Amino acid sequence: MEGLKKSDANLVVYIHPSKAKKVSEAILRELSSLLFKFHETFDGVLLAYDVKILSQVAKILPGIHPYFGVRLKAELLTFYPKPNMLLEGTVVKLGQQSMHAIVLGFSSAIIIQEDIRDEFKYKVKHGKEVFVSRGNKRHQIEVGTIIRFIVKSFDEEVLHICGSLVPDHTGSVGWLDKNLEEWSHADSLTKKRTGSEGSREMLEHNKAMVDGETLYLNTDHHIKKSKRRRSGDS
Missing domain, CATH: 2.40.50.140 (Nucleic acid-binding proteins)
Incomplete structure (x- = not known):
């Protein structure tokens, strides 16, 4: 069936310091909250994910509640039906x-x-x-x-x-x-x-990178792209 896409993405998930002793559990809970919802950044509805923590070193954000970011590499399965699919x-x-x-x-x-x-x-x-x-x-x-x-x-x-x-x-x-x-x-x-060329496909299952960008996930369930990537810097 068309509309399904498997993608590789680099993620940074921000975790509340109270979850520091259960980081893996907090990450899975955060990602699970995104399932079966449309996300423009992912270009579709998130159906499934498989994650791997890239580094045990977390980046701490300054503030009243200093969240810390954990870098992940994830395989995402998304669904985005478009006209004529x-x-x-x-x-x-x-x-x-x-x-x-x-x-x-x-x-x-x-x-x-x-x-x-x-x-x-x-x-x-x-x-x-x-x-x-x-x-x-x-x-x-x-x-x-x-x-x-x-x-x-x-x-x-x-x-x-x-x-x-x-x-x-x-x-x-x-x-x-x-x-x-x-x-x-x-x-x-x-x-x-x-005189047309090509063949009609009944099933399309693509594997694509998410523009090589790092996606940032916060516990308020908003997804943001790296400001550096948005500004055109590499």
């Missing part, structure tokens, strides 16, 4: 005018009627709501179905996704995967006609 989610609710799904177990997604292609017709079968393809009755979407859809927009504050089932390569993942060969052949023919 392909995502997958589990349908949790259907209505005549919309579909509702959950992505990665925490982000909600909605696909409204105008973003559901005409191929799908809403029906109630045996007391269950379902969208059935007019072209192939085996292609059905109901509660519990894993769907593949296109991202239209993403609300970073509430982690809400607006999606679309208009493209032909969207719909029930189970049905699409069984007919992957047919879709690949049709896609190849389309590319030959249009």
Whole structure:
């Protein structure tokens, strides 16, 4: 699934002096408080982390409460769905005018009627709501179905996704995967006609550095970039 990114980052976590005897525990607590929230510095929603303390020597900050900074090297897994990315989610609710799904177990997604292609017709079968393809009755979407859809927009504050089932390569993942060969052949023919190059990817899992910057985390849960890096100095 697209939208996932694995990154390497250098961090400095500021710890209250009262936590000096339990530094590792304080660091994990601080990082855990950032999970499943969007952070502009990380360029996405933090899903997981793996940290390694680089130095046992802490930098003490002057002030009424002299916090001390601990340098870490961390591997971060983030999620940032952007327009036209392909995502997958589990349908949790259907209505005549919309579909509702959950992505990665925490982000909600909605696909409204105008973003559901005409191929799908809403029906109630045996007391269950379902969208059935007019072209192939085996292609059905109901509660519990894993769907593949296109991202239209993403609300970073509430982690809400607006999606679309208009493209032909969207719909029930189970049905699409069984007919992957047919879709690949049709896609190849389309590319030959249009003269386009490249191939459509179903999964993207990138590994990238976070601009080589050191990120600073304070216990008030604000993340700041190094002032030296922001000013353009190396």
